[in-house]
Amino acid sequence: MRTEDEVLDRIDKARRRKPKMREERITAAHGAGGKASQTLVEAVFLDSFRNAVLEPLGDAADVVLGGTRLAMTTDSFVVSPLFFPGGDIGDLAVNGTVNDLAVSGATPGYLSCGFILEEGFPVADLRRIVESMTRAARTANVQLVTGDTKVVGKGSGDGCYINTTGVGFLPPDRALGIHTARPGDAVIVSGPVGDHGITVLLARGELDIEPDRLTSDTAPVHGLCARLLEVPGVRAMRDATRGGVATVLNEVARAADVSVVLDEGAVPVRDEVRGACELLGIDPLYVACEGRFVAVVADAYAEAAVAALRADPLGAEATVIGRIGADPPGTVLLNTAFGGTRIADLLVGDPLPRIC
Incomplete structure (x- = not known):
């Protein structure tokens, strides 16, 4: 079996062999979290900005400042519509940033917030968004401590975009990473998948499908992650946002040079989500979540891990959905x-644009 250093060296060499982008212009697919996004990140950004902290391309960077180990993440939110059943762009921005820190094993602490507002945007809507962010920050026990505001001309900004940066605190001895997955490990999802993406899609009103009580799963998962980390054997956690669970597991397979074998019948999907996906020809495994994560746990601790998650209402439907295998490496089956x-x-294209 390869050592961790050997695996990381293989990842580094594979990324350095990545071809340059073939497209001459950015497309919507470059923001979908699939193959086009991966190429953009690795062939343009990573190729230029490469350093030891950035190299793992995790949900948050692991940095040391003044002897304190920190996790740092940044995200931008361009969801359409701005308000949808179960949430809005405001709580989505806070929860999404908190969750990137939480799945990295950090305790979230501080957030920044940058608003890009379109000229003519209603102040009442802005207040509603800010109030939503305030409630979400209070729930997640984080503080919004700095920010910025820019206004662009009418027709140039689609109402409101939000950028956030989050900082959290990492224990000195905590070591999580998708490259540590090993054959035999259990793959766990913390709850039903696809709620957020389908809710936002239906909220646009472009399809003649009633939401039927379906709401976004946007929520902070820091408490749930903390529960899980009390169980030994946790290898990695990843936030299943753009590209959904399938994209996360492809990242695991590639990073650890393993296969991931899923049981379709074990993946929790609400009937409303499954029905909408069948009508639209979309696989729920690729639909974004905003309050769910995927965990890789050593098999001996899988049962205890599921029990820990189910002890929290947010993880009540957590379950094992598959196992890590050896062959074919880099593949999800x-x-x-x-x-x-x-x-x-x-994914090659972008079936659900602007969902976060």
């Missing part, structure tokens, strides 16, 4: 309900 097996590869 899905054992279907019909008895077959198919590859769940990275």
Whole structure:
């Protein structure tokens, strides 16, 4: 079995061999979290900004400042519509940033917030967004401590965009990472998948489908992550946002040079989400969540890990959805309900743009 240093060296060499982008212009697919996004990040940004802290491309960077180990993350939110069942761009911005810190094993502490507002945007809507952010920050026990505001011309900003940066505190001895996944490990999801992406899509009113009580799952998962980390054997946690669970697991397979074998029947999906996905021809595994995460846990502790998650209402439907395998490396396989097996590869296009 390869050592951790050997695995990291293989990842580094593979990324350095990445071809340059073939496209001459940015497309919507470059923001979808799939193959185009991966190429953009690795061929343009990582190629230029490469350093030891950035190299892992985790949900948050692991940095040391004045002897204190910190996690730092940044995100931008351009969801359309701004308000949707179960949430809005405000609590989405806070929860999304908190969750990136939490799944990195950090205790979230501080957030910055930058607003890009379109000329003519209603002040009443801005107040509503700010109040939502305030409630979300209070729930997550974080403080918004600095920010910025810019206004662009009418027709140039689609109402409101929000950028956030989050800082959290990491224990000195905590070591999580998707490259540490090993054959035999359990793959756990913290709850039903796809709620957020489908809720936002239906809220646009472009499809003749009633939401039928479906709401976004946007929520802070810091408490749930803390519960899980009390269990030994946790290898990694990842926030299943853009690209959904399938994209996260492709990242795991590639980083650890393993396979991931999923049981389609074990993946929790609400009937409303499944029905909408079937009508639209979308796989729920690729639909974004905003209050769910994927964890890789040593098999011996899988049962205890699920029990710890289910002890929290937010993780009441947590379950094991698959296992880490050895072959074929870098591949996610899905054992279907019909008895077959198919590859769940990275997405090429963007079936659900502007969902976060």
